[in-house]
Amino acid sequence: MLSKRTAKRATFVAASAAFAAVLVTQPAFAAQADAYYHGTHAAVDNNPGSGSAGWVWVYGSTESGATGGAIKYELWDGTSGQLDANRGTTNSAGTGSDIKRFQACTNFYIDGFPFQSCGSWITFG
Template structure:
């Protein structure tokens, strides 16, 4: 009789622990997914890579933040970041050659992309897909 009560109590405790573990496991995942405000974009061409990152909640007091990078130095290719804002306006940031650059922005970003920019023809090409925030 005592063994049956102990077995039943152990089963109840195990069931509650399993439910509790599931709840505590699910809550942090959904909270972290909702808190994610940054995205990145990358493009490659001819052995070179350019990259951009944006954040609509950078923690610096600015509405948003943008960063761009050109990873191959010594050539005529650089990075150019196109930014579309939630208010419908847009701008290009760069060009960035042989390094990286960042800026705090006064508006929230709707979408952005990074492209290769060449000084030889003063045009951009081989852009990443648009990344939506």
């Protein structure tokens, strides 16, 4: 038989684990999703409440050598787009259809040529 102290600890650990799972798990219907890549922060919302079907937002990277950031996105209607933000600034736009997938990108100039590096695609549905 467990002592009262051990039983209380076990209950606390189980409750903490369940609470953490609720905080970490994001349901499929969640409104906003975020991605980070080399200092760029990108976010989308398929239920922005602004009258648009979707919303995209980007914060331009302040990583050393970066000139800014971008969010690349594809919509369920088959169109795609990219929204850029200069270093340390933000930019946002509404979309005509729900967002299907998106990724955060960081922009650089390497040897005088523009270069863009992107993180993994985050896909919905």
